[in-house]
Amino acid sequence: MSLPVNLDMDVLRSFVTGIELGSFARAASRLGRSPSAISLQLRKLEDQVGQQLVQKHGRGLVLTEAGEMLLGYARRLLDLNDAAVNALGSPALTGRVRIGLPQDFAETWLPETLGRFARLHPGVRIDAHVDRNATLRSRLDEGQLDLALLWDEDGGERDGAVIGTLPMAWIGPRRGVTPGTDHPIPLVLFGSPCIFRHAALNALDAAAIPWRISFSSPGLAGLWAAVSAGLGLTVRTPHGLPAALTALDQEESGLPRLPSLSLHLLEARTRSDPAVERLAALLTDVLTVAIGEMDHATNVAPH
Incomplete structure (x- = not known):
């Protein structure tokens, strides 16, 4: 009977950090290791599990199916490891x-x-x-x-x-047609004060594009529902959009460019x-x- 393989926590941390940062070179910098050391760790991990974990895709690398599976386990193992170290190595936070x-x-x-x-x-x-x-x-x-x-x-x-910078974007229904700029554009927005509302109206006014508020909501769920129903466009960041919505291409839509936040x-x-x-x-x-x-x-x- 063969002995079970014991995965190395340091190697798992390098693997997870490289994937999360989008680069094993960034992982090397974050973890204080050389890129060659991170490469050796990745090869060691692939040898341990007996499967290829990443593969070339254009100029970069992407996870294989085995890599995606291991990533979830690795995150949970690291959480357990960190919880144990925190519990035993220092006074508990309260x-x-x-x-x-x-x-x-x-x-x-x-x-x-x-x-x-x-x-x-x-x-x-x-x-x-x-x-x-x-x-x-x-x-x-x-x-x-x-x-x-x-x-x-x-x-x-x-x-x-x-923490970072995210672009603002015009958001519309994935299945819908972007309203033309010849008529007032219906907008779905929070009431004032709202930085997204302010940016949307300023951009339209600067571009001399007429607009009207077709729906106002105090909550994000209400905005998403109204835009999904075709009541108008809204402005948010592209992060976390519902499946029914999409960020519009500004050149194709004819809508003005928006700032970042x-x-x-x-x-x-x-x-x-x-x-x-x-x-x-x-x-x-x-x-x-x-x-x-x-x-x-x-x-x-x-x-």
Whole structure:
């Protein structure tokens, strides 16, 4: 009877980091290793599992079916490893973290990330508040939040970590026809104040394109439903769109170009709290990777 194969955690971490960052060269920099060392680790992992995990695709690499399967297991193994190290190697974190999130992320990246944090630090209570940018900013300033993810409205956001930049896009139904610019364009938007509304109306006015508000909603689900029903176009980032919606090609649609938005993670101006700092670090890592994946898709640069 052959002995079971014991997968090396360091090797698994290099594999997962390379895939999540979109490049094994970036993984080498993040983990403090040379690119050649990461390459050796990848080959070792393929030898251990007896299958090819990545394959060439154009100038980059993509996961094979076996690689996709291993990636899920590897992430869970690393979570268990990190939970064990945290439980045994340092005092358990306790306390409460109040975090504010834009609606754009409440149903996509963040639930899994907050769940991961809760598993690693069960003694910390997380209170998540989902709301619009202006409300989150006000609650942070008033001391009602410890952390807040905020869109940069004017390019002059206070302090805080810049997580990444996402483009704004005109969003319409995948099955529908883009309204022409000869008649007022029907728009589905939040009420004021809203940075996406402001950007959409400014862009249309600057291009002398007439518009009308056909539907207004206080929540993102309402916007998606109205656009899916063909009531008009909206403006958001391309992140997390429902399957029935798509970002429109600006040249083909004749719609004006829109600006990009920076995403910032801000902490309240209070005394340092280890639980807040640990959650801020995890969010920064996860969102940086997720935004990078939007740019690189599943391609992995040669290593």
